Amino acid sequence: MTTESSGKTSPVLRFLLKCIDRLSDLGAVMSALIFFFMTLLIIAEVALRTFWGKSTEISGEYSGYALAAMIYLGLGFSFREGAHIRITFVRERLRATAFFILEIFCHVFVLVISSLSCIFVWDLVITSKARNLTAYTPAETPLYIPQAIILAGMAILTLQIISRLAALIMARPSNAKAADTSSGSL
Amino acid sequence: MNISILTVLILLLCLLGSSVWIAMSLLATAGISLSLLTEMPVAKIWAQSMWNSLNSWSLAALPMFIFLGEMILRTRMSGLLFDGLRPFVQMIPGRLLHINIIGSAIFAAVSGSSPATAATIGKITLDQLKKDGYDKQLSHGSLAGAGTLGLLIPPSIVLIIYGVLAEESIGQLFIAGIVPGLMVAGLYMSYVIARVMISPELAPVKREGFDLKTKLMAFVKLLPVSVLILFILGSIYSGMATPSEAAAIGALLSVIAAGILGDLKWSNLVGAMKGTIKTSAMICFIIAGASFLAVVMAYLKIPAQVAGFIGSLELSPYVLIAILTLFYVFLGCFLDGISMIVMTLPITLPLVVQAGFNPVWFGIFLTMVIEIGQITPPVGFNLFVIQGLTGDKLENIAMAAIPFMFLTLLAVALITVFPVIVTILPSKMIV
Numbered sequence: 001m002t003t004e005s006s007g008k009t010s011p012v013l014r015f016l017l018k019c020i021d022r023l024s025d026l027g028a029v030m031s032a033l034i035f036f037f038m039t040l041l042i043i044a045e046v047a048l049r050t051f052w053g054k055s056t057e058i059s060g061e062y063s064g065y066a067l068a069a070m071i072y073l074g075l076g077f078s079f080r081e082g083a084h085i086r087i088t089f090v091r092e093r094l095r096a097t098a099f100f101i102l103e104i105f106c107h108v109f110v111l112v113i114s115s116l117s118c119i120f121v122w123d124l125v126i127t128s129k130a131r132n133l134t135a136y137t138p139a140e141t142p143l144y145i146p147q148a149i150i151l152a153g154m155a156i157l158t159l160q161i162i163s164r165l166a167a168l169i170m171a172r173p174s175n176a177k178a179a180d181t182s183s184g185s186l
Numbered sequence: 187m188n189i190s191i192l193t194v195l196i197l198l199l200c201l202l203g204s205s206v207w208i209a210m211s212l213l214a215t216a217g218i219s220l221s222l223l224t225e226m227p228v229a230k231i232w233a234q235s236m237w238n239s240l241n242s243w244s245l246a247a248l249p250m251f252i253f254l255g256e257m258i259l260r261t262r263m264s265g266l267l268f269d270g271l272r273p274f275v276q277m278i279p280g281r282l283l284h285i286n287i288i289g290s291a292i293f294a295a296v297s298g299s300s301p302a303t304a305a306t307i308g309k310i311t312l313d314q315l316k317k318d319g320y321d322k323q324l325s326h327g328s329l330a331g332a333g334t335l336g337l338l339i340p341p342s343i344v345l346i347i348y349g350v351l352a353e354e355s356i357g358q359l360f361i362a363g364i365v366p367g368l369m370v371a372g373l374y375m376s377y378v379i380a381r382v383m384i385s386p387e388l389a390p391v392k393r394e395g396f397d398l399k400t401k402l403m404a405f406v407k408l409l410p411v412s413v414l415i416l417f418i419l420g421s422i423y424s425g426m427a428t429p430s431e432a433a434a435i436g437a438l439l440s441v442i443a444a445g446i447l448g449d450l451k452w453s454n455l456v457g458a459m460k461g462t463i464k465t466s467a468m469i470c471f472i473i474a475g476a477s478f479l480a481v482v483m484a485y486l487k488i489p490a491q492v493a494g495f496i497g498s499l500e501l502s503p504y505v506l507i508a509i510l511t512l513f514y515v516f517l518g519c520f521l522d523g524i525s526m527i528v529m530t531l532p533i534t535l536p537l538v539v540q541a542g543f544n545p546v547w548f549g550i551f552l553t554m555v556i557e558i559g560q561i562t563p564p565v566g567f568n569l570f571v572i573q574g575l576t577g578d579k580l581e582n583i584a585m586a587a588i589p590f591m592f593l594t595l596l597a598v599a600l601i602t603v604f605p606v607i608v609t610i611l612p613s614k615m616i617v
Contacts, residue, residue, distance in 0.1 A: 031467075035253070035462065038250075039437050043434050045431065046431045061243070063243050065241060067470070078463060084467075089203070089564070090203055090205060106204065106205060121236060123233060124234065124237060147237055150237060154236075
């Protein structure tokens with residue numbers, strides 16, 4: 001579900017929320033493309049080895065980067081779609097107002113955690129770049145490149161959390177429970 | 187109980203209980219515990235864990251196997267499976283009920299997920315079973331139970347995660363799951379046969395007749411799925427391909443199979459891809475959080491302390507396994523399998539290895555106790571799936587699944603007493 005909200009919200013805010021949704025979609029498309037190329041690379045490795053006795057030399061290393069990239073870039077999209085799981089035992093039993101407060105708490109909390117992750121991963125990227133860290137592989141890939149993709153993914157997730165939080169606040173307690181879409185629940 | 191264990195436990199319980207997303211709860215618990223209890227550079231360890239945990243070639247198998255399952259869901263392969271098995275189950279008491287079990291076992295061999303197995307097989311069998319007058323209890327229960335075979339029979343998402351976390355060969359784990367998986371399927375089938383022999387009214391009396399041509403056609407219908415299974419398991423067993431490579435080729439084959447069956451549409455590909463991204467992102471983000479927590483627990487020496495405490499009790503290995511079984515079955519009432527593994531493994535794995543158990547064996551043991559968690563209320567994914575398919579009450583479905591839960595427990599006891607059930611195939615592997 002997208003973060004469309006009631007007609008009362010300002011057009012600027014609505015535009016921003018829409019932009020965030022598009023950004024998450026873009027992340028998902030990148031994730032799908034990376035998945036495609038990762039699969040292709042591994043198939044190429046098997047084909048080269050089986051038929052020509054050769055190796056791409058990079059299949060193991062790059063499929064690792066590809067996995068990390070596809071997962072982090074897909075986080076915003078999967079968060080919006082309610083794919084991330086949570087234990088809803090308490091949550092389901094709450095009345096509208098308490099439910100609303102708990103939801104606000106959860107969103108603010110994960111916003112803090114997600115923002116912190118962005119800052120920490122940013123540090124990691126900067127350090128890797130400054131120290132010219134490379135992988136211990138024949139390709140000697142500079143590590144800051146795949147790490148920067150993680151940062152991009154975490155940034156999209158953080159924006160998506162802000163967007164969901166905004167939508168939640170606009171929905172007000174009375175509608176928050178009805179509009180709840182956390183399908184990925186336990 | 188010391189202060190580190192208490193801090194981690196309280197944080198985890200509070201966050202999970204207040205319905206903070208599981209992955210984020212794990213990240214937060216690890217980060218807060220580390221900054222409260224140590225002088226370590228939290229930011230650095232946090233970011234490194236997020237990067238190292240998912241920069242993994244073995245874990246790359248996970249989204250590809252998920253894609254394979256998603257693609258197959260969107261083809262007519264499951265329908266073909268039903269038609270293909272139908273003539274062959276007529277001789278067995280309980281007839282079509284066995285399609286729930288055999289179908290799940292076969293489907294499990296191309297899909298790594300238990301709810302997906304229950305949903306796919308349930309969609310094609312439940313209506314037919316109801317129409318033909320099979321007992322509702324037995325058809326719902328056998329489906330709930332057999333759906334869990336998705337975890338045990340390779341490829342298995344749970345075993346990939348276990349392999350990555352425990353640093354064990356995923357190929358060995360996959361191969362180790364085959365015999366126990368078939369054994370559980372056998373136990374379920376024997377139970378259905380016994381029930382129907384005792385009370386014949388549970389299944390319709392009339393046997394369907396099939397001519398030779400239909401039977402031959404049935405083999406043809408089983409062909410696509412058989413080719414996939416042979417390829418995936420054969421390539422891993424023979425050492426021709428690693429699980430990640432088998433997953434990549436499996437993903438390609440699933441697209442080709444969809445093309446041959448006329449189900450290759452853009453909408454199917456997009457749907458499969460969306461499903462793959464959502465499920466993989468959900469699972470892998472939990473793994474990232476759990477890896478950070480595992481690192482933190484190691485810094486806090488929690489696994490060593492727990493192992494020391496359990497060691498001081500001088501439990502016999504069987505008692506230890508019995509306690510762990512109860513512990514996991516209890517956890518399984520509230521948590522999903524993957525979260526259970528990633529949260530507890532840093533502590534339980536050293537314990538069982540210390541008690542003399544083989545890590546590959548423990549992977550299969552864990553998968554089986556997690557299967558039980560899939561069919562125990564209030565949180566049991568397979569129960570939810572069947573509830574979604576039938577609209578029946580959760581309590582009824584949970585009751586129907588109870589005998590199958592005990593059969594899985596029996597299987598756990600059997601592999602504990604006779605570990606050779608698990609280790610026989612991996613020990614004969616070429617690699």
